[in-house]
Amino acid sequence: MTWTVTYEIARYKPGEPPRTDTFKVEIEPHRTVLDGIEMIWAYQDRTLTFRHACHHASCGSCAFVVNGVEVLPCIVEIQSVVENGGTLRCEPLYSFPVVSDLVVDMGPFFEKMRMMEMPIITPTGPLPQQPADDYNRFENCIECGMCMSACPVVATDPNYLGPAPLAAAHRIIQRPDIPEETKQRIWELVDSDNGLWRCHVAMECTAVCPSDVDPGGKIMDLRRLATANRIRKLLGLKPKLPVGVEDA
Amino acid sequence: MTTPDYPSESKAYPGQKPRPRGRDVSRWFLPFKRDVSYWGFVLNRVAGLGLVLYLLLHMVALSQLLGGEAGWDRFIDLTTSPVFLTLDVILLAGIIGHGLNGLRVALVGSGLLVKWQRQLFYVLMTIAVVLLIIGGILIFTA
Numbered sequence: 001m002t003w004t005v006t007y008e009i010a011r012y013k014p015g016e017p018p019r020t021d022t023f024k025v026e027i028e029p030h031r032t033v034l035d036g037i038e039m040i041w042a043y044q045d046r047t048l049t050f051r052h053a054c055h056h057a058s059c060g061s062c063a064f065v066v067n068g069v070e071v072l073p074c075i076v077e078i079q080s081v082v083e084n085g086g087t088l089r090c091e092p093l094y095s096f097p098v099v100s101d102l103v104v105d106m107g108p109f110f111e112k113m114r115m116m117e118m119p120i121i122t123p124t125g126p127l128p129q130q131p132a133d134d135y136n137r138f139e140n141c142i143e144c145g146m147c148m149s150a151c152p153v154v155a156t157d158p159n160y161l162g163p164a165p166l167a168a169a170h171r172i173i174q175r176p177d178i179p180e181e182t183k184q185r186i187w188e189l190v191d192s193d194n195g196l197w198r199c200h201v202a203m204e205c206t207a208v209c210p211s212d213v214d215p216g217g218k219i220m221d222l223r224r225l226a227t228a229n230r231i232r233k234l235l236g237l238k239p240k241l242p243v244g245v246e247d248a
Numbered sequence: 249m250t251t252p253d254y255p256s257e258s259k260a261y262p263g264q265k266p267r268p269r270g271r272d273v274s275r276w277f278l279p280f281k282r283d284v285s286y287w288g289f290v291l292n293r294v295a296g297l298g299l300v301l302y303l304l305l306h307m308v309a310l311s312q313l314l315g316g317e318a319g320w321d322r323f324i325d326l327t328t329s330p331v332f333l334t335l336d337v338i339l340l341a342g343i344i345g346h347g348l349n350g351l352r353v354a355l356v357g358s359g360l361l362v363k364w365q366r367q368l369f370y371v372l373m374t375i376a377v378v379l380l381i382i383g384g385i386l387i388f389t390a
Contacts, residue, residue, distance in 0.1 A: 012267055014264060014265060014267075018267070067281065068278075068280060068281045069281050069282070094269065094272065094275070095269055095272070096269065097258075097266030097267060097268050097269060098266055098267040098269070099258055099261050099264050099266045100264070103261075104266070105258045105261070105264075105266040107258055107259045150282075152275045152276055152286070152289060155271070155272045155273075155275040155276075156271045156272065156273055156275070156276070157271070158271075199357070200289055200292075200353070201285065201288075201289065201352075201353045201356050201357050201365075202282075202283075202285055202286045202288075202289035203283060203285035203286070203365065204282055204283055204285065204286045204289075206283075207282070207283035207285070207286070216285075216362075217362050217363070220356060220357065220358075220359045220362040221359055221362070223357060223358060223359050224358060224359020224360070225359070227358050227359065228359075
């Protein structure tokens with residue numbers, strides 16, 4: 001059994017004004033939203049651009065907004081979003097600069113992750129002399145950018161570090177293998193105007209996260225650490241922050 | 249602290265100049281299809297802005313005193329009209345909603361009850377509705 005669904009896709013090509021294109025797709029309801037996008041690209045419009053790689057929610061590259069909510073379209077079934085005859089409104093991730101159609105520039109976001117010492121790939125010395133962990137890291141965060149797109153504070157303040165980088169900082173300052181000076185530098189980034197205090201507890205980052213990273217919870221935990229530390233300081237008690245971190 | 253500026257040219261796609269998205273304030277007011285916490289965020293924004301507007305109107309109302317006793321009495325008569333009392337109920341809704349939701353934000357924002365923040369929202373909003381009903385009855389009958 002196939003359904004007929006309509007894809008309304010936000011289109012943009014450099015030098016042209018943004019527009020919306022509509023495509024009708026005949027597709028089985030258990031197929032994914034990304035399957036439909038690939039069918040459009042294959043049979044209707046070869047100029048449609050979108051990012052994808054793994055098709056099983058581990059690379060985080062295909063994320064975009066469907067009917068107002070960020071999703072990983074490679075794992076979201078059509079029938080979980082619309083009924084037969086329904087419409088899927090597809091937009092690029094919010095708050096990110098648009099390169100083309102559904103492709104956004106992740107560069108500024110990855111730069112913030114790099115500031116938190118959580119780049120996707122860590123360049124180090126030649127492979128044979130180094131353990132694999134020095135090259136690749138496999139943490140729960142897949143850096144899809146959905147939390148950044150969903151955050152209403154990132155939407156109005158591009159200087160805010162944002163949920164994923166703060167969740168990365170939460171991980172880094174507790175790792176025993178990170179040098180103390182690095183942890184201290186990160187803590188000073190985190191405990192600042194553009195850091196954890198900018199969050200307004202909308203918690204949508206946690207709601208949309210496909211990897212259960214719980215960035216909102218991590219930000220609140222960082223705040224608990226910072227608040228408790230300030231109270232301890234006020235009472236003349238010894239600061240109690242993760243090992244290697246001192247109050248700025 | 250500095251965070252990186254958004255580059256005018258993409259590093260990932262050399263030669264491409266991405267279309268910047270700008271600051272989207274509408275996201276503060278559009279909670280549809282979002283989590284209940286986002287509704288709480290929007291509630292606090294709307295109620296907070298409403299209360300700021302009320303404070304300005306309150307100043308204007310107080311300026312009626314400059315018109316002397318007669319002017320003030322006329323204004324007081326106006327405040328007992330059903331339309332004005334309805335505005336009072338809306339004001340009360342804003343104060344209670346912003347106050348109780350603000351309590352949730354303060355607790356969760358300090359790292360307390362984070363796992364139960366949704367339940368906390370439902371409980372506090374239930375209390376808010378009960379207080380609003382009692383307050384509304386008192387405003388129209390007392």
